[in-house]
Amino acid sequence: MISFESDYNTGAHPQILKRLAKTNLEALSGYGTDPYCESAREKIKATCRCPQAQVEFFIGGTQTNSVIISTILRDFEGVIAAQTGHVSIHEAGAVEFTGHKVLEVSQKDGKIEPATLRGFMEDFYADGNHEHMVFPGMVYISHPTEYGTLYTKEELSEISAICRSFRVPLYLDGAQLGYGLMSRETDVTLPEIAELCDVFYIGGTKVGALCGEAVVFTKQNMPAHFMTSVKKRGALLAKGRLLGIQFDTLFSDGLYFEISRHAIEMAEQMKAIFRRKGLTFYLESPTNQQFIILENSHLEQLRKNVAVSFWEKYDDSHTVVRFATSWSTTKDDLSALEELL
Amino acid sequence: MISFESDYNTGAHPQILKRLAKTNLEALSGYGTDPYCESAREKIKATCRCPQAQVEFFIGGTQTNSVIISTILRDFEGVIAAQTGHVSIHEAGAVEFTGHKVLEVSQKDGKIEPATLRGFMEDFYADGNHEHMVFPGMVYISHPTEYGTLYTKEELSEISAICRSFRVPLYLDGAQLGYGLMSRETDVTLPEIAELCDVFYIGGTKVGALCGEAVVFTKQNMPAHFMTSVKKRGALLAKGRLLGIQFDTLFSDGLYFEISRHAIEMAEQMKAIFRRKGLTFYLESPTNQQFIILENSHLEQLRKNVAVSFWEKYDDSHTVVRFATSWSTTKDDLSALEELL
Amino acid sequence: MISFESDYNTGAHPQILKRLAKTNLEALSGYGTDPYCESAREKIKATCRCPQAQVEFFIGGTQTNSVIISTILRDFEGVIAAQTGHVSIHEAGAVEFTGHKVLEVSQKDGKIEPATLRGFMEDFYADGNHEHMVFPGMVYISHPTEYGTLYTKEELSEISAICRSFRVPLYLDGAQLGYGLMSRETDVTLPEIAELCDVFYIGGTKVGALCGEAVVFTKQNMPAHFMTSVKKRGALLAKGRLLGIQFDTLFSDGLYFEISRHAIEMAEQMKAIFRRKGLTFYLESPTNQQFIILENSHLEQLRKNVAVSFWEKYDDSHTVVRFATSWSTTKDDLSALEELL
């Protein structure tokens, strides 16, 4: 059985496990105050070329989104997100749990188009009743999106400019950021993201860590007494070292990028296999997730040997299926897949 | 430098790291649905002699408390806790964040006395205005308490009986449960806890895991669609294996109890050292935390070589200090401590 | 200056003020426990032909919606509403403030079509990831809708049947219910609403009261200790008599229906005027609100003597304007309007 089910179904990159073992007996202070967290922060700031950044670590994506959004929004505000955004659909209402609305806007391939955003903001302020409405107080985008697609530098710059003109912070969910940065089709770099966004996170869980996401506040805009707000949300890890050591490892010797590049390379080879086999792409993404339309009986057959993700029903006889690569995908996996298709 | 600062300042028990490494390449489903989580659940149920139990895993204690309390309480209810309870003081208002009040009652050595609980319940229902008040909807105790003290079987039974007579669930915070179970002075066993409590958790973070707490619902009383409520609170771990593998290891071959017994043994030897040195106990606990009153200059001197926890100011010239042992405390640590005192 | 701005811009029907004055010196118990509240409850139950109903009073519509929705939904659920629903747009995120998502669905003339609802429910349960999503736990409709439109008996029955088949309660926002019931074009009666809905409210604020909405739980489904949940939300009125006396008056001698019939009669005459004057209807509603497209300079001219509500921009030279009638609209107002148009 080979698996392309997700990018989080194997453990951690071996170097991470090695590092955890090596540091295991050191007595370290808790809650993110240990030297590994500190070192990881410095490496991330350097990699982002953002010396004034403030970096904090969280366990998972939904937790990160909910903490960041709810500590930055003001009482009367909500967060704008694509209708297909992770916070809109697949986080069980975690943002609403904190008392704030997700203001859903239309999308294209998972992305918010700049014109859509501008229109939404202008319409809001044009409405004479807007004091009875939730104010747009933040823009949430994901990069890569839930469909594996990417914003261009131009799109990102335009969205950032709109946010600034309306004095609304831009937040980028980078659960799979590495794959976006290492895509062959992107023109966006990490320092540019740090410059254009007010806050974003660098995903670890889906890019080789056991768990963990690194949040980067780029404009000295970390909320006051942030540790207390994090604790209040049950999101403060006692053995903060678990996150610090992982990110310190990921940002040593470019491991984060190496892992990402490997998964992209595997994804490109996988795309080539799909093409050779004449399969139909539902969406040919530039990152590590590919969406293929399979005939149902074909899918059933395939699933005896290959784990994949159901994405959605296409029609009565076809299904959209997601294939994902990760740090642990091997050439052997791809050969086996090609044979089985 | 030796450390008695806390029971969570070193990494994980080596067997846990070994197991994580061994299983690292297996492709497993996420969110707690993998076979290691399942195996850990079965082992915990067996150890608790509670076959009908439902077991779920969380990352840390505050998260666990906040999820459990807020999903079990009804809208009009709050949770009773000692004024010194962890949820009352040291969780930054995590219970209140979910919209529920902590009803603080007086305590003795960190414990709620049965008479106090009974009085509180009776007074509440005697008050003609109680429809304008927060209903007591759950009782929270910790065992060991924040002071390292333990409930006796008699006390626990009495509290449980009061809870049942008022139809209010009893929740036991077992962040350091292992040390309570392995204490030389306890008459309470794990199956008894499972019988007397409606829900409790078995702490991993402070008992040898990298992170993790195992919640046990003992009466088929896990809230409906609990996974969704957990996700909504940002508390659902993508790579659930990280928790499953750790608890499966801790509950194989009695490792959880072995770790706990070791820390208790170290604590008892430490207590003997304190007595030999003529130090004054602020509170001589039956578990792995000891509270000592030190003259300030003595403390200052000691801290050059020993990491300990400030607990509270005793008077102008003395300080209460906490010494904790853990899985990683060694006889050498104790010898060094004795020499330094 | 005459006003068609809204149905809540004059005070209360004179009989209400008379009754308040007459009972003013009586010493009555607070919080809705007085005999006028009790009498109003009985009259409403009788009028709804729903003897098992439970009736409670609130001050205003947003408060009512937020209390009802948040006390009925379970933790993992949200409420389905039309994208144009009052709870979706014009209540500043009051539902989200209580920790629950509004699941917005498409609409036609302000109404949720039965097929839309059925599709939404079926799609939700077909989604393999639905444990990561907000469960649909209630359906919210307004009748009349925000556009003054009405559900037919057939539509309402179908929506009710879908709700029951999915075991989801149906909640009807009746802020302007009287106008719906007295419309010349409706085939829906109050007892039918009581039968088809699980909970609904009879609006007072917009139908002749100073303030007040009467919530009707039709299936013995009032949440436990509801008074405490209401108090917790700051929605319990000390001098509950203010609501009890008003609703007791409105439901004596058919006053509620008389007020509503009058406003409908005025609205029908107003529609006739608009037709005679050749004005363009944006939406010709069967209730007390009419939406007219006016040329901007015409509107500017009109506003010197007539207060109306801006609804939305139609195009660069036209505006959609709302004209509303109420208990206090007179034939003289209409004559004056006709002259001014």
Place this chain on the structure above:
Amino acid sequence: MISFESDYNTGAHPQILKRLAKTNLEALSGYGTDPYCESAREKIKATCRCPQAQVEFFIGGTQTNSVIISTILRDFEGVIAAQTGHVSIHEAGAVEFTGHKVLEVSQKDGKIEPATLRGFMEDFYADGNHEHMVFPGMVYISHPTEYGTLYTKEELSEISAICRSFRVPLYLDGAQLGYGLMSRETDVTLPEIAELCDVFYIGGTKVGALCGEAVVFTKQNMPAHFMTSVKKRGALLAKGRLLGIQFDTLFSDGLYFEISRHAIEMAEQMKAIFRRKGLTFYLESPTNQQFIILENSHLEQLRKNVAVSFWEKYDDSHTVVRFATSWSTTKDDLSALEELL
């Protein structure tokens, strides 16, 4: 039957009803934007001698407390209140519903002593773990307190000074403020309250209005987009005129003070009756509420003709009972009471 049960069991002062009737047909804009609200604001600002004040109106006390506290506190903060404070006990957890903890401190006769407050603040910042605790972000006091007692000018000044030194706003709950201001034993004036507090409210419900409380922000410190936050909490009244007209009337020709003085005069005569009859005071308050210890059979006898409030059990044969006067208490009521005692 005569009633001393509470100060909110009769309707409104007749001048209020008269004014509501007189203005009834005027078409006014909603949500607090009408000229009566504006006029009432100006009169209150003038009476407080606080020209920079911002004044908003709410329906009731719990609603007011919950809106004010939750919009002023920052995410990581809670509100300090006496253990006997209304927000601590009798509001069903309304503050906690908004996600914030009430930090309860000890009290004397319902008041927070300045030394208690100072100690609490100092201890908090001295605690090395305070980042894991709820920050004290506001001080809540009531004046008169729940026991009818009053702060002296010196106490109030000292509390205010402590608040300022810790940069924490001082909020005064004036549900019965009029009685405090007109007490024979007070040295505190309304302008002094406006100067010493950051925000407070002038109670209407218990001082002659049908409903309504006027919040005064004294330092240009009304939260941004406050109307939206109020709406979000379901606390924005559509026919805002109902509050505006009442407060405009109460603050015309000193009616608010006249009502309060009358109730105080009646309370003083009632105290004289109690003394003449040899009754035992549980607490002899300087305001309109008196607490008397009655022998149980005496109480039972009395209740056949007099409505009073149960306060608490004193011992097995005695009960503490509250007698309250209000705008509608008459000399005849007092004569009848004296006869019955």
